Amino acid sequence: MQKALPDFDLDLYLPYRLTVLASRLSAELATQYKKDYGISMPEWRVLLNVGYSDSPSIRDIEKHVSLEKSKVSRAAASLEAKGFLIKEMDATDRRLLKLALTDRGAELLGELIPIATAFQDRLNRILCDQEPALRHALDLLAENLDDQTL
Amino acid sequence: MQKALPDFDLDLYLPYRLTVLASRLSAELATQYKKDYGISMPEWRVLLNVGYSDSPSIRDIEKHVSLEKSKVSRAAASLEAKGFLIKEMDATDRRLLKLALTDRGAELLGELIPIATAFQDRLNRILCDQEPALRHALDLLAENLDDQTL
DNA sequence: TTGACCTCGTTGCAAGTGAAACGAATAATC
DNA sequence: GATTATTCGTTTCACTTGCAACGAGGTCAA
Secondary structure, three states: OOOOOOOOOHHHOHHHHHHHHHHHHHHHHHHHHHHHHOOOHHHHHHHHHHHHOOOOOHHHHHHHHOOOHHHHHHHHHHHHHOOOEEEEEOOOOOOOEEEEEOHHHHHHHHHHHHHHHHHHHHHHHHHHHHHHHHHHHHHHHHHHOOOOOO | OOOOOOOOOHHHOHHHHHHHHHHHHHHHHHHHHHHHHOOOHHHHHHHHHHHHOOOOOHHHHHHHHOOOHHHHHHHHHHHHHOOOEEEEEOOOOOOOEEEEEOHHHHHHHHHHHHHHHHHHHHHHHHHHHHHHHHHHHHHHHHHHOOOOOO
16 A cells, blocks of 8 residues: 655745746747847846846846856857847956947837837736736745745 | 836836745755655645646646646656656557556655645644635636636 | 965866757657 | 648757956055
8 A cells, every 4th residue: 555645736836836937938038039130138138137237247137147167158159140239359457358239239129128118018908907916925035935934 | 318117116016926935845845755755846846736637647637736748757657767666558548647646655745645634734823714715816816717798 | 485375367177057869769740 | 631731859050148258457565
């Protein structure tokens, strides 16, 4: 006689739910960005951060948009090759790069953002008035996950 | 003079928030499962589904745990090689497999589940009373994302 | 100013991934 | 019942990923 397994419902298991939903949401935009603009998700995050920060370094971007530095480095190299950004050496600390959008990069970002905004608007419509509650829950998790006392 | 970029706040952008949080949550357990049991996330999902379904096929698992069939196939092959499950041919439709846990597989699953449950309990503590609201929001998104009218 | 140590961005490598193609088995159509 | 389509699980292939190592630059203290 087998010992019975404890009950377990995957649909109540948050790591699973979040993983599945996150990949569905991301795939939605990723497909369009790749198809229409040839831009990957890491490249999109790098574009965003370079567009909204003041000459960030690779390390700055790594911290701000939760991308491994190797991903940031490769995305930046790819964006540079396509002419969307330029890398400049920081004169005061020559280990650092200063990234900046080219005109074409700014133009591209100006097209990508409305698409993301429209998608977020659609998600908000789906959520009705639940969006603040969802964000609050995500904030709770993000802030307290490292708290070992919980 | 550059045209100004529209405002955009990554932290309010759900696909980003979910992706980052999901990978943090999953990494937490993935590391432990890999280190202590040599089990990957795809293998964990396959184990779960085989444990709680009646001799599912590869395709059944693909549908139930949101894993590509190639991932399911590879995870099942790996679990079989480690002696945690067996593949049997379905007699009535010889294209199908019937997967079942071995005793060792059931034993392993019996150890993995309490770890996942404890983690979910910890998440619920962090969320305080917000867990139902979070699940409701996730349900809304999951159910309506394909609805083109929204 | 030399030596030990740290940080930066890049890259080599092994492992994982998704999409497409594949052979085998079944279903559907005529 | 022969032909065509479809489904199943596997595998191939090109690509991405994460990690560790690396060289170059910087910091600090003896």
